[in-house]
Amino acid sequence: MILATAATALALASPLAGKTVAIDPGHNGANYLHTAQIDRLVNAGGFMKACDTTGTETDDGYTEAAYNLDVALRLAKILRADGARVVLTRTTNTGWGPCIDERAAIGNRAHADAAISIHADGGPATGRGFHVIYRRSRALALAIRDAFAVGTGEPYADYVGHDGLDLRTDLGGLNLSTVPKVFIETGNMRNSLDARRLESSAYRQREAAALARGLLDFLR
Numbered sequence: 001m002i003l004a005t006a007a008t009a010l011a012l013a014s015p016l017a018g019k020t021v022a023i024d025p026g027h028n029g030a031n032y033l034h035t036a037q038i039d040r041l042v043n044a045g046g047f048m049k050a051c052d053t054t055g056t057e058t059d060d061g062y063t064e065a066a067y068n069l070d071v072a073l074r075l076a077k078i079l080r081a082d083g084a085r086v087v088l089t090r091t092t093n094t095g096w097g098p099c100i101d102e103r104a105a106i107g108n109r110a111h112a113d114a115a116i117s118i119h120a121d122g123g124p125a126t127g128r129g130f131h132v133i134y135r136r137s138r139a140l141a142l143a144i145r146d147a148f149a150v151g152t153g154e155p156y157a158d159y160v161g162h163d164g165l166d167l168r169t170d171l172g173g174l175n176l177s178t179v180p181k182v183f184i185e186t187g188n189m190r191n192s193l194d195a196r197r198l199e200s201s202a203y204r205q206r207e208a209a210a211l212a213r214g215l216l217d218f219l220r
């Protein structure tokens with residue numbers, strides 16, 4: 001056949017049409033001002049855990065909360081351009097929360113086909129690299145890991161996990177998710193080399209493109 005059908009043309013232009021992705025930018029910019037609220041214990045999937053934490057920051061004072069949201073908004077823009085419906089757990093960096101249980105619930109209520117929680121780590125200054133944290137969603141974890149490594153050139157974390165992966169059962173955001181979900185710790189904000197990359201808007205755009213690629217690989 002020479003002529004592409006309308007459906008084929010649509011699939012090429014909108015490869016994620018009909019798919020829903022939940023994006024969770026970890027923490028929030030004003031969490032540190034609301035310690036009573038974010039220290040409150042919530043159900044984390046069979047045990048209780050704090051509603052949220054403040055997150056980390058680079059030595060220059062670039063906060064993880066601001067970073068996470070920036071990458072999340074870049075990713076959302078790419079996915080929407082590809083035809084996906086995107087739900088975000090927060091869209092500003094000026095408030096506190098939502099709590100980890102609500103972050104999972106947002107993806108569940110949206111019946112997301114995939115969900116990703118975006119973080120950067122506060123590891124030892126001597127360690128660098130990224131890792132994907134998963135519990136049940138190993139296929140999504142592998143798709144995100146492979147696409148992120150290729151798209152950014154960032155190495156696998158050398159201080160945590162194995163081969164860029166870390167299986168964890170202590171994260172409420174994963175335990176409470178009824179949809180495929182992973183966390184990514186995109187780099188170590190306490191490492192000077194990683195921090196320089198994470199502070200670059202051009203690099204954050206590369207990260208978003210790589211994450212979009214991984215989601216596309218998983219969803220189609």
Ligand SMILES: [Zn+2]
Pocket residue numbers: 026027055056064119120121
């Ligand atoms: Zn974090």
